[in-house]
Amino acid sequence: MSVLQRVRSWSITVPKTVTAVEGSCVVVPCQTQSHSRVAWYQYHNMHYPVVYDGRNPTKVEDQFRRRTSVLGEAAEGNCTLMITNVERRDNNLIVYVWINPDSKPAQKFYLQTVTIFVERIAPIISIQKQMVDGDIFQANCSVKYSCPFSPPFLYWNISPFLKNSTSMVFSEDVLGQLSYTKTLHDKPVTVTLILEKESIVEGRSVTMECAADCNLQPHTYIWLKRQMGRNNNFTSIERTRPFNHIIRDTSISCIAYNDISPGKSDWVDLDVQYAPVILPESSCQLTGEALKCVCQAEASPKAFIYWTIDGNDTLPSSFSNVSANIAG
Numbered sequence: 001m002s003v004l005q006r007v008r009s010w011s012i013t014v015p016k017t018v019t020a021v022e023g024s025c026v027v028v029p030c031q032t033q034s035h036s037r038v039a040w041y042q043y044h045n046m047h048y049p050v051v052y053d054g055r056n057p058t059k060v061e062d063q064f065r066r067r068t069s070v071l072g073e074a075a076e077g078n079c080t081l082m083i084t085n086v087e088r089r090d091n092n093l094i095v096y097v098w099i100n101p102d103s104k105p106a107q108k109f110y111l112q113t114v115t116i117f118v119e120r121i122a123p124i125i126s127i128q129k130q131m132v133d134g135d136i137f138q139a140n141c142s143v144k145y146s147c148p149f150s151p152p153f154l155y156w157n158i159s160p161f162l163k164n165s166t167s168m169v170f171s172e173d174v175l176g177q178l179s180y181t182k183t184l185h186d187k188p189v190t191v192t193l194i195l196e197k198e199s200i201v202e203g204r205s206v207t208m209e210c211a212a213d214c215n216l217q218p219h220t221y222i223w224l225k226r227q228m229g230r231n232n233n234f235t236s237i238e239r240t241r242p243f244n245h246i247i248r249d250t251s252i253s254c255i256a257y258n259d260i261s262p263g264k265s266d267w268v269d270l271d272v273q274y275a276p277v278i279l280p281e282s283s284c285q286l287t288g289e290a291l292k293c294v295c296q297a298e299a300s301p302k303a304f305i306y307w308t309i310d311g312n313d314t315l316p317s318s319f320s321n322v323s324a325n326i327a328g
Helices: none
Strands: 001-009 010-015 019-023 026-028 038-042 052-053 068-070 081-083 093-099 114-119 124-127 137-145 165-170 178-185 193-195 198-202 206-212 220-227 231-236 240-243 250-257 262-265 273-279 283-287 290-294 297-300
Touching: 010 093, 019 026, 026 114, 038 068, 052 081, 068 231, 193 250, 206 220, 206 250, 220 240
Parallel strands: 019 114, 198 273
Antiparallel strands: 001 010, 026 081, 038 052, 038 093, 068 081, 093 114, 124 137, 137 178, 165 178, 193 206, 206 240, 220 231, 220 250, 250 262, 273 297, 283 290
16 A cells, blocks of 8 residues: 655655565665655654665664665666565564755655564465375475565475475565465385396396385385296285396386385396307208308397307308397
């Protein structure tokens, strides 16, 4: 709400009240005619405590020193006052403005005062619902402030196992205060399978861990092994399990159960290493005067194929060798 008052052809527009948030800054809007200088004072019956005076900063009261400034351009009639680091003792502060205080007569608007009210407002955290493993979790943190030039800093302190994204929303309150909301959209990490080592030699064993990052720790695990097109299930209360006599084409997964809901890991294809095996498709064929031999081998890691003729691995110039690795 603003009031308009005329004093000797001068007019000024200021609000009657301004609400500030403790710890923030507060802006007192002020608009008048083009001027050269402005000063602000605290309303007092006996004397004139200085709130802001850019030309004589030593005259400013200790309570306001280095905390006050005037915003905008004087040539445009802007006489807006800003007070930083609002304190509890600033509550019910009454201020008024002087335009061109060095002129005769100065434009004293001491009958048109602004009262500053200070509120102590703590951040408000609201949770959409209980966190459930595998579901989207949302929490809002909102705080009101009165300083449009310096919004507050909000930081979510969350578990490093949670993947999160945040969004920020700014809105203006009816009392001139600003509202700052930071929303956490969070989905807990589901069950993951951790291998003791990345590669396994065929016929040996490997230990695996079923890791579930959730508020309520799992009490039961089901281990799934897929091998040669067949699935086997094992129930256990332990989050780690050894698997013996591993062969090629083996995949492992696990399901973790707590009192809310189960979570399942992705299938992990084991990297099983084994010695080369010559495949039955290997053969030699004589066509006319040309002899074509094909040798196919399967191995992990990939094998190198060497040819020998009559026990000699150095091929004559009449022979050519072509090699190719076929995935599969």
